[in-house]
Amino acid sequence: xxxxxxxxxxxxxxxxxxxxxxxxxxxxxxxxxxxxxxxxxxxxxxxxxxxxxxxxxxxxxxxxxxxxxxxxxxxxxxxxxxxxxxxxxxxxxxxxxxxxxxxxxxxxxxxxxxxxxxxxxxxxxxxxxxxxxxxxxxxxxxxxxxxxxxx
Amino acid sequence: xxxxxxxxxxxxxxxxxxxxxxxxxxxxxxxxxxxxxxxxxxxxxxxxxxxxxxxxxxxxxxxxxxxxxxxxxxxxxxxxxxxxxxxxxxxxxxxxxxxxxxxxxxxxxxxxxxxxxxxxxxxxxxxxxxxxxxxxxxxxxxxxxxxxxxxxxxxxxxxxxxxxxxxxxxxxxxxxxxxxxxxxxxxxxxxxxxxxxxxxxxxxxxxxxxxxxxxxxxxxxxxxxxxxxxxxxxxxxxxxxxxxxxxxxxxxxxxxxxxxxxxxxxxxxxxxxxxxxxxxxxxxxxxxxxxxxxxxxxxxxxxxxxxxxxxxxxxxxxxxxxxxxxxxxxxxxxxxxxxxxxxxxxxxxxxxxxxxxxxxxxxxxxxxxxxxxxxxxxxxxxxxxxxxxxxxxxxxxxxxxxxxxxxxxxxxxxxxxxxxxxxxxxxxxxxxxxxxxxxxxxxxxxxxxxxxxxxxxxxxxxxxxxxxxxxxxxxxxxxxxxxxxxxxxxxxxxxxxxxxxxxxxxxxxxxxxxxxxxxxxxxxxxxxxxxxxxxxxxxxxxxxxxxxxxxxxxxxxxxxxxxxxxxxxxxxxxxxxxxxxxxxxxxxxxxxxxxxxxxxxxxxxxxxxxxxxxxxxxxxxxxxxxxxxxxxxxxxxxxxxxxxxxxxxxxxxxxxxxxxxxxxxxxxxxxxxxxxxxxxxxxxxxxxxxxxxxxxxxxxxxxxxxxxxxxxxxxxxxxxxxxxxxxxxxxxxxxxxxxxxxxxx
Numbered sequence: 085x086x087x088x089x090x091x092x093x094x095x096x097x098x099x100x101x102x103x104x105x106x107x108x109x110x111x112x113x114x115x116x117x118x119x120x121x122x123x124x125x126x127x128x129x130x131x132x133x134x135x136x137x138x139x140x141x142x143x144x145x146x147x148x149x150x151x152x153x154x155x156x157x158x159x160x161x162x163x164x165x166x167x168x169x170x171x172x173x174x175x176x177x178x179x180x181x182x183x184x185x186x187x188x189x190x191x192x193x194x195x196x197x198x199x200x201x202x203x204x205x206x207x208x209x210x211x212x213x214x215x216x217x218x219x220x221x222x223x224x225x226x227x228x229x230x231x232x233x234x235x
Numbered sequence: 236x237x238x239x240x241x242x243x244x245x246x247x248x249x250x251x252x253x254x255x256x257x258x259x260x261x262x263x264x265x266x267x268x269x270x271x272x273x274x275x276x277x278x279x280x281x282x283x284x285x286x287x288x289x290x291x292x293x294x295x296x297x298x299x300x301x302x303x304x305x306x307x308x309x310x311x312x313x314x315x316x317x318x319x320x321x322x323x324x325x326x327x328x329x330x331x332x333x334x335x336x337x338x339x340x341x342x343x344x345x346x347x348x349x350x351x352x353x354x355x356x357x358x359x360x361x362x363x364x365x366x367x368x369x370x371x372x373x374x375x376x377x378x379x380x381x382x383x384x385x386x387x388x389x390x391x392x393x394x395x396x397x398x399x400x401x402x403x404x405x406x407x408x409x410x411x412x413x414x415x416x417x418x419x420x421x422x423x424x425x426x427x428x429x430x431x432x433x434x435x436x437x438x439x440x441x442x443x444x445x446x447x448x449x450x451x452x453x454x455x456x457x458x459x460x461x462x463x464x465x466x467x468x469x470x471x472x473x474x475x476x477x478x479x480x481x482x483x484x485x486x487x488x489x490x491x492x493x494x495x496x497x498x499x500x501x502x503x504x505x506x507x508x509x510x511x512x513x514x515x516x517x518x519x520x521x522x523x524x525x526x527x528x529x530x531x532x533x534x535x536x537x538x539x540x541x542x543x544x545x546x547x548x549x550x551x552x553x554x555x556x557x558x559x560x561x562x563x564x565x566x567x568x569x570x571x572x573x574x575x576x577x578x579x580x581x582x583x584x585x586x587x588x589x590x591x592x593x594x595x596x597x598x599x600x601x602x603x604x605x606x607x608x609x610x611x612x613x614x615x616x617x618x619x620x621x622x623x624x625x626x627x628x629x630x631x632x633x634x635x636x637x638x639x640x641x642x643x644x645x646x647x648x649x650x651x652x653x654x655x656x657x658x659x660x661x662x663x664x665x666x667x668x669x670x671x672x673x674x675x676x677x678x679x680x681x682x683x684x685x686x687x688x689x690x691x692x693x694x695x696x697x698x699x700x701x702x703x704x705x706x707x708x709x710x711x712x713x714x715x716x717x718x719x720x721x722x723x724x725x726x727x728x729x730x731x732x733x734x735x736x737x738x739x740x741x742x743x744x745x746x747x748x749x750x751x752x753x754x755x756x757x758x759x760x761x762x763x764x765x766x767x768x769x770x771x772x773x774x775x776x777x778x779x780x781x782x783x784x785x786x787x788x789x790x791x792x793x794x795x796x797x798x799x800x801x802x803x804x805x806x807x808x809x810x811x812x813x814x815x816x817x818x819x820x821x822x823x824x825x826x827x828x829x830x831x832x833x834x835x836x837x838x839x840x841x842x843x844x845x846x847x848x849x850x851x852x853x854x855x856x857x858x859x860x861x862x863x864x865x866x867x868x869x870x871x872x873x874x875x876x877x878x879x880x881x882x883x884x885x886x887x888x889x890x891x892x893x894x895x896x897x898x899x900x901x902x903x904x905x906x907x908x909x910x911x912x913x914x915x916x917x918x919x920x921x922x923x924x925x926x927x928x929x930x931x932x933x934x935x936x937x938x939x940x941x942x943x944x945x946x947x948x949x950x951x952x953x954x955x956x957x958x959x960x961x962x963x964x965x966x967x968x969x970x971x972x973x974x975x976x977x978x979x980x
Contacts, residue, residue, distance in 0.1 A: 100518065112518065112520075125912050125914070158460035174450065181599075184356075199703065219919065221550070222926070
């Protein structure tokens with residue numbers, strides 16, 4: 085018995101065991117590799133996706149919880165990098181190694197979906213779920229502020 | 236910041252079938268620009284560029300439509316060399332940057348080796364730009380000269396009458412122009428490269444690209460999920476592998492209980508390796524489940540010297556030895572007669588400092604993919620490495636095959652920080668051994684727990700310092716004894732021997748030549764605990780500069796003078812140093828007292844880059860929690876090739892320094908690592924970082940490194956601020972709340 089769900093607007097299914105983390109199905113099964121493996125324990129946020137419009141650690145979400153749900157990954161945020169956050173990320177030259185940035189952007193998109201004009205403190209609080217080892221935090225704050233301003 | 240540049244996929248696939256004729260044509264065209272080119276090297280270089288246009292040198296090829304392909308010799312881990320090195324060529328070539336495509340260079344040391352690493356292809360030490368700067372400018376200028384000479388022939392005018400605009404040769408007299416694309420299709424590449432004299436290179440005032448900001452080439456792919464890292468690669472027919480490694484270097488698996496692993500669906504088999512136990516499975520999730528099932532299922536032969544080691548006890552033994560003069564040590568560095576002069580000093584100060592193990596925590600856990608031929612005589616790799624040379628060599632060595640039987644595809648790295656440049660490249664070898672064993676390609680994944688427990692760490696060090704002041708209070712003599720766990724001989728025995736048996740990774744940063752201290756010296760107490768060690772961002776500087784800068788603060792305090800004024804006095808013969816110090820003090824308004832907040836200062840001369848920092852810090856005395864609110868930093872790296880990236884790298888360096896100063900700590904019990912993931916190895920998050928105020932002091936000096944220079948500023952600056960707030964000197968990094976409380980008690 086497969087598990088059916090929707091990813092980036094398309095129907096998807098997997099025969100992975102129900103306890104399998106969504107992360108691995110997205111990455112290795114569906115080959116949507118923009119979502120990253122960082123810690124496997126919901127501590128770093130590299131695996132962040134949206135499930136039914138809210139951010140979720142895909143490494144902490146079992147496939148059994150995803151049945152019938154709508155999943156959005158970085159690849160589905162926009163078709164052409166035109167999301168205000170993606171544009172702001174480039175304008176502020178945020179990424180360094182880039183590995184955590186899909187998760188950062190998905191976290192930030194969740195924030196702006198629910199709070200289009202966040203204060204600096206709100207940005208910092210929300211984004212502290214996500215680790216960036218290159219320390220691009222200062223630019224992330226600027227990029228979220230820019231996206232909120234220019235959206 | 237509006238220019239976009241295309242980047243090729245960061246894999247360096249080389250067409251394997253080329254006719255003999257193609258090889259010879261390519262070789263003839265390639266004998267200029269690099270003296271050491273052999274025919275087979277040229278063959279590979281041509282192969283790599285042949286799809287992208289006419290090779291005008293091993294570095295540059297130009298298509299008739301004007302597209303210019305430029306080789307990128309460095310690997311990319313976020314530091315930006317993929318953009319800045321090709322940009323240096325483009326500058327002297329006078330290329331239109333929007334027409335440039337960047338191609339990862341194949342692993343051919345004779346062509347693309349890093350002059351700063353004895354010709355290896357090696358990306359580390361913040362030295363790509365500084366080492367490649369001169370040769371790349373010359374290579375760019377040589378290609379431009381070939382284009383000019385060809386245009387002169389075509390137009391029937393003397394070459395001296397021609398100038399260039401981006402990607403265009405211009406004859407002003409007649410108003411005629413020829414595009415680089417048009418010229419490339421008719422260019423005769425000379426057998427011998429044209430000679431370029433230094434004075435024929437551009438003056439800094441003529442730069443169009445260098446010291447102007449361009450979009451980093453791979454950034455657009457890093458905001459939409461399309462940037463490829465090794466962990467993203469899948470090859471047809473591949474299996475997934477995971478490895479339980481011996482907790483202590485040198486150990487080997489003894490008894491293996493396979494029962495729990497066998498119950499995981501889709502597991503193919505368990506493989507005994509010399510250094511661990513691996514599982515092979517059809518899916519990633521099965522491999523990871525099987526890897527979990529291995530925990531506790533293996534016993535180890537206690538071979539190797541690290542068994543039994545305890546880092547707390549080890550640190551105390553190091554500290555006791557460092558502070559006991561009769562314990563033998565080797566002279567590392569000396570100017571004048573420090574030991575003798577200290578005995579003559581009016582005032583002598585001394586102190587002991589300690590620095591703990593620290594872990595890289597690159598965001599992409601180690602991984603690699605390999606495919607070995609059925610006969611075991613050839614291999615293809617997909618990996619992220621700081622050294623193309625070492626990836627190829629380590630693989631060739633483990634399989635006992637020639638280097639040219641290793642085909643390397645290298646990718647962006649999700650962080651490096653020194654972790655991916657050891658001579659054995661053990662995470663690549665995992666995949667090679669398992670692919671050979673499986674007879675199928677294998678992708679090996681390290682879990683985060685594997686990455687921590689099998690980490691290779693910034694070493695522990697204990698330091699004892701003594702300073703002698705004369706009757707006027709002048710610092711006349713300085714002596715520093717460092718007991719530290721060896722790094723260079725563990726990470727790379729060849730490099731250790733080539734470097735005269737000196738442990739540069741551990742010891743660099745102890746010298747204080749920018750300061751006017753007439754008699755100064757450092758001795759090393761060589762220690763080998765058996766613990767896996769590594770260069771980590773900032774290498775020896777991070778520990779050594781914490782110690783030396785903090786101790787200088789103690790001296791200033793003893794003399795009752797301001798720490799910044801003291802540094803300016805010591806920097807009397809280092810005008811560039813004075814400038815960064817004066818400016819950072821001005822930016823931070825150093826003299827102004829803050830309510831409840833302290834300021835601390837540090838200065839560093841790091842491989843030619845001069846940098847100074849000031850931290851503004853508060854302390855919760857009840858919990859021992861330190862908070863850094865602001866950090867000001869100035870940096871003179873000569874010509875800043877990509878100024879905004881210099882700022883970005885400096886922000887990054889400061890955040891990294893914050894972690895190793897405050898929270899990041901690895902401890903060892905019975906030889907094994909106690910930490911396992913981000914809950915017990917805490918790296919900085921957004922709500923813990925200060926506001927950073929960074930200013931580049933641009934000069935026309937040769938560019939020097941920027942990738943890690945500010946990291947060592949942070950700990951001494953915080954320690955200075957805490958001292959200002961409390962009168963207590965913190966002498967052991969990281970400054971965890973428990974340690975701070977203990978120091979205050």
